[in-house]
Amino acid sequence: MIAVNKSITQPKIDMDVFNRYSGISLPRHVSYPMPTWWQQMGVEDAQKMYEKDSCQLPGSDFSLYLHIPFCERLCKFCACNRVILGSNREKVRPQVDRYIAALEKELRMLADAVGTQRPLRQIHWGGGSPTYLDAEQIERVHQAIAMAFRIAPDAEIAMEIDPRSASQEKMRTLKRLGFTRISLGVQDFDEATQKHVRRIQPYEMIRDFTALCRELDFRSVNYDLIYGMPFQTPETIRETVKKTITLGPDRIAFYHFAQIPDKIATQRGMNLSQLPNSESKLEMFQIGLELFEAAGYEFIGLDHFSKPEESLAKSVTENKIQRNFQGMTTGGDLNLLAVGASSISQIRNIGFLQNMKNIDDYVNALQTDLLPIERGKWFTEDDCIRQAVLSDLYCMAELNPTSIEQRFNIEFKEYFASELKVLQELAIDGLVEIGADDVIRVIKPLGRVLLRNIAAVFDAYLDKQAYRVGERANFSVNA
Numbered sequence: 001m002i003a004v005n006k007s008i009t010q011p012k013i014d015m016d017v018f019n020r021y022s023g024i025s026l027p028r029h030v031s032y033p034m035p036t037w038w039q040q041m042g043v044e045d046a047q048k049m050y051e052k053d054s055c056q057l058p059g060s061d062f063s064l065y066l067h068i069p070f071c072e073r074l075c076k077f078c079a080c081n082r083v084i085l086g087s088n089r090e091k092v093r094p095q096v097d098r099y100i101a102a103l104e105k106e107l108r109m110l111a112d113a114v115g116t117q118r119p120l121r122q123i124h125w126g127g128g129s130p131t132y133l134d135a136e137q138i139e140r141v142h143q144a145i146a147m148a149f150r151i152a153p154d155a156e157i158a159m160e161i162d163p164r165s166a167s168q169e170k171m172r173t174l175k176r177l178g179f180t181r182i183s184l185g186v187q188d189f190d191e192a193t194q195k196h197v198r199r200i201q202p203y204e205m206i207r208d209f210t211a212l213c214r215e216l217d218f219r220s221v222n223y224d225l226i227y228g229m230p231f232q233t234p235e236t237i238r239e240t241v242k243k244t245i246t247l248g249p250d251r252i253a254f255y256h257f258a259q260i261p262d263k264i265a266t267q268r269g270m271n272l273s274q275l276p277n278s279e280s281k282l283e284m285f286q287i288g289l290e291l292f293e294a295a296g297y298e299f300i301g302l303d304h305f306s307k308p309e310e311s312l313a314k315s316v317t318e319n320k321i322q323r324n325f326q327g328m329t330t331g332g333d334l335n336l337l338a339v340g341a342s343s344i345s346q347i348r349n350i351g352f353l354q355n356m357k358n359i360d361d362y363v364n365a366l367q368t369d370l371l372p373i374e375r376g377k378w379f380t381e382d383d384c385i386r387q388a389v390l391s392d393l394y395c396m397a398e399l400n401p402t403s404i405e406q407r408f409n410i411e412f413k414e415y416f417a418s419e420l421k422v423l424q425e426l427a428i429d430g431l432v433e434i435g436a437d438d439v440i441r442v443i444k445p446l447g448r449v450l451l452r453n454i455a456a457v458f459d460a461y462l463d464k465q466a467y468r469v470g471e472r473a474n475f476s477v478n479a
Contacts, residue, residue: 063122067340070132081342111148119152228257230274
């Protein structure tokens with residue numbers, strides 16, 4: 001447990017400046033370019049990417065993401081690709097086993113495509129709820145990974161956990177199989193909010209489950225929290241943050257609620273009239289920032305906190321941190337391979353590949369011996385340069401032009417002349433500072449709150465004015 005042992009008072013935010021920047025709809029940049037700019041792709045594109053990657057020397061080792069789309073219950077806030085199957089596991093077992101068989105085949109085909117010389121250094125199970133699978137099914141999938149690829153002895157193996165469906169048997173199975181990190185979908189401890197979003201899991205449940213994870217000696221226990229949902233207030237968020245600190249997770253994702261009811265039908269069932277306003281959500285963010293830092297957590301990126309000794313904090317020092325569809329993660333020097341419906345691979349310096357989103361389409365493709373690729377993006381040289389810039393801003397909260405020049409053999413001031421003019425304006429407004437060494441540093445807290453406005457300056461696919469002008473909208477750190 002981390003004790004609150006110091007007081008950190010954040011500088012007061014200039015609300016006039018905040019209000020000028022906060023109402024603009026901007027991308028989260030969990031990828032660059034964003035999926036809006038991807039194209040339809042197929043097996044031939046995937047094969048060309050893998051072949052091009054295999055020719056790179058030295059090649060990057062691999063991180064593997066598996067998407068398990070099944071859930072027992074619907075959470076109203078969820079924007080993930082998921083299928084609600086209910087609590088009768090035996091009734092739906094043929095459907096789940098059919099999906100697992102497709103996963104097994106995709107793993108074998110993917111290993112054949114990329115080769116097995118380079119090991120898996122990370123494995124991450126996401127969803128959906130991977131713990132919808134029973135212990136036998138979890139072991140079956142894990143063995144399929146181990147048979148298809150070479151897993152490094154020190155690999156980080158993580159799973160996103162729904163504590164409502166994760167029995168002691170499942171957790172002991174994970175430990176026996178070598179899992180090292182557990183990520184709990186906590187979201188909020190407030191009872192009214194839990195009931196409204198259909199995610200009821202009392203504090204005592206999370207406390208006892210965290211204790212079980214500690215007893216089993218998992219290397220890292222992480223919490224996902226969400227602020228900005230209906231019925232949340234600064235006061236309820238303060239209580240959630242305090243309870244979180246009491247339980248002492250190693251890593252915390254403090255996400256802003258991504259409000260997109262026009263795209264996510266389940267969100268239309270939420271009482272959107274009870275959403276907190278922009279000023280309240282800003283206060284919620286500041287409460288989290290102040291209390292987590294006071295408790296000894298390091299603020300990382302846009303919305304993550306980590307104990308100093310945890311791997312996420314260490315990856316900042318080692319410059320191996322990255323921002324992707326899993327949030328802020330380690331392994332920035334790895335190729336990301338992904339299996340399962342809707343999952344996204346990223347082959348470094350080459351491109352993105354996304355699987356078919358529809359589960360039946362995904363399974364049917366594999367049953368006909370086809371990799372289930374649906375769309376993606378070949379990177380241009382400019383894409384790679386800007387990926388590096390955005391990564392440094394989001395992950396390190398600073399940008400060193402010399403580093404970019406050395407990596408890409410460009411003259412930074414010439415290449416980004418128009419962007420630097422805009423940054424001068426942001427510097428006047430107190431979002432960034434440009435040092436005598438030309439290093440661009442994000443100023444906390446205003447620049448961290450408005451980090452997407454800063455990053456948008458370097459997004460070549462956006463309207464050049466998009467980061468500064470637009471219709472008023474709710475404050476959004478991560479929507």
